Amino acid sequence: MCDLHHSDHERTAPDSGLNRRQVMQLLAAAGVTTGMAAGAGTAAAEPEPGAPRTGLAKDTPAKRAALSWIDRHAGEVTGLNDEIWEHAELSLREWNSALAEAEFLRRAGFEIEWGTAGFPTAFTATFRNGRGPALGFSGEYDALPGLSQRAGAGTHDPLVYHHDPFAPSYGTGHGCGHCALGAAAAGAAAATAEGMRRHRIGGTVKFFGSTAEELMIGKAYAVRAGAYDGLDAFLDWHPAATTATGWGTTSAMNAVTFTFLGVAGHGGDPLGNKSALDGAVMLATMTEFLREERLAPSGRLNYVINQGGDAANVTPEIAQISFYVREGSPERVRALLDSVIRCAEAAAQASGTTVRHRVTASVWHKLPSRSAAELLHENMVQLGPPRFTDADQRFAKQVQSSLGLPEVGMFSEIAELVPPNPVFLGGGSTDVADISWQVPTVSLGTAVAPIGAKTHNWAFTAAAGSGTGHAALLATARYLSATAIDLLTQPERLRELRAEFAQRTEGTEWRSLLPDDYEPPMYEPPEWFLRRTGQSWPPDNITWPPERVVSKEEFASLGPDLPPVE
Incomplete structure (x- = not known):
């Protein structure tokens, strides 16, 4: 609410303007069927007959x-x-x-x-x-x-x-x-x-x-x-x-951040450098191709490059790109996220960098x-x-x-x-x-x-x-x-x-979408805040200080030197 989420309370009209055939086509495209309850397999709320009741609120x-x-x-x-x-x-x-x-x-x-x-x-x-x-x-x-x-x-x-x-x-x-x-x-x-x-x-x-x-x-x-x-x-x-x-x-959603690691070097002498930004840009580009064949009308892919370098004449050694992957159910989010992860692995291979990813948030519909x-x-x-x-x-x-x-x-x-x-x-x-x-x-x-x-x-x-x-x-x-x-x-x-x-919950068991070893991101509070609230730092559920993200990549080889031209 936020990234949210107004689909549940924005003003709507009972007539969607679509004929039955169009509605059924959209349902098929979204991977849902009519009459389904709002369980783990679909985000569609179960249609219920009858006008809304009144006489409930009392003075x-x-x-x-x-x-x-x-x-x-x-x-x-x-x-x-x-x-x-x-x-x-x-x-x-x-x-x-x-x-x-x-x-x-x-x-x-x-x-x-x-x-x-x-x-x-x-x-x-x-x-x-x-x-x-x-x-x-x-x-x-x-x-x-x-x-x-x-x-x-x-x-x-x-x-x-x-x-x-x-x-x-x-x-x-x-x-x-x-x-x-x-x-x-x-x-x-x-x-x-x-x-x-x-x-x-x-x-x-x-x-x-x-x-x-x-x-x-x-x-x-x-x-x-x-x-x-x-x-x-x-x-x-x-x-x-x-x-x-x-x-x-x-929408159910997974938020994930991909970190690409390369090797920095002077932009005027780029041979052998490994640009982490190249990996992030290729990932962004490849996910655009998912929109035709992997992204249903109920799906969404949003991304931003959080970190892409500091100066144009320094090959970026670290680059980060974050995605919000949304779909109508946890299972469909997982399937779409898997496609994004495969793109990240391919981007790292093509750019000669390494990539790691971290799930930062996961929510149900x-x-x-x-x-x-x-x-x-x-x-x-x-x-x-x-x-x-x-x-x-x-x-x-x-x-x-x-x-x-x-x-x-x-x-x-x-x-x-x-x-x-x-x-x-x-x-x-x-x-x-x-x-x-x-x-x-x-x-x-x-x-x-x-x-x-x-x-x-x-x-x-x-x-x-x-x-x-x-x-x-x-x-x-x-x-x-x-x-x-x-x-x-x-x-x-x-x-x-x-x-x-x-x-509505019959037959559906809620299980957190967060990884079992998930540690939530946190910032260290200022001392005055800890004193005012009676808290100590760090809490028991995180590792502090966090692991440093440092590239260990080597320069790329271009092969043996070329023989002189005689």
Whole structure:
């Protein structure tokens, strides 16, 4: 959420515009068949007949108390968003952002435990009020590189610009809106706790401050470590350009980094040098050829060369290229990843370099919950869409003008709850997916940015730190807390979620896609952060210091010297 993943909650139409033959062709191309459940073999959510149910969300004193808490503390919730937006810290290094979120929840009566699954910037905040169900909320706070942007600016205007005559760049920014995501979820958790406290509702609220969602690292590893065990339901959201929920799915994914090692030398005397960059470029080129015969409509291949050298007159000795390999199920991801690995081996052989690869993240496709989506949607309809001002709409239209989009402003309604498309055609991914195979999970998207804008773009950074982001996150806090109160006060709702979860998981055993010997990437925290959080370094689950990556390659032989020409 992020790299994510809006396929499950973006607004869709029940009529796909395709005839039956076209749908069946797409299904065959994607490798799925109609009527399949959302198990390990396919990402397509099982189509279910009948219109969405209503009459599920109830007006109760506890719900009113929770919503009133959000109204009274709106400034604190939006202030938390703005503080995290200002920090704009990258994955695994969210020192100040994690502290801000944990402190907000501590003031709301939660107990804080740092270092969830060994990650220094991950924490679990817990509120207990006697015996009862346990609900989880998902909090994220990592930013993205290169997406710095002034808050509320409708044209591209990086807040931080790094001058370099050879490689100018922008600073970090919340181009996925995780500042709003974490703030709204924390506000919802605190409001739910208030409703429980004031009206003596038994149960537990757990807020999971998760690191490195943008790298898909934090949650999937924590799931394997058992961090989410014992929950009855899990509530999740993500900033979007529409306000909607649903019971669709996401792509399973493997993230892998290939490191090519060669021999450096002067570019003016290149004979015998071994360019690691050649290996990375050949791998990138070869994977492009996979798109015709190895990449189904449900598949995705994204890559970036992380490291390709420092100077044009020095043959690069180390080069790295990272891939996100996505498909509709774990098995199909594995098959596509194997093709990429074969390309890497061929690239190394052709370039005379050596190559190693490391899986940095692996996530499942998300398991949907129609029952939870119906309850959440009814609360969204009852509470209404985010309250955007005229100034918000003007900002949105300016952004749309800058990006060449229709100038239609913000999405100002609650999208209809409709079944997911009958064929899964791929999309983003989320590490919330692994949680969804442990506990019934519901997600929504709320309009933070203008219609047509995409995450991982400067427009989202501008919106997340401005009025549109504030309106969206406050609305989301209300949606989530209202739904949580319903789950706590209506035992039949939780029974429905559990029954559907049992039906959808029947015959499928979740197993982590991470390698058995996986060690998560980490950065050493600053001393002040360790002192503030009471942690020590290193955690038990990593080797520190890490192994150095050093090339041991030799210069290439050109064969024996040529005899002189006489």
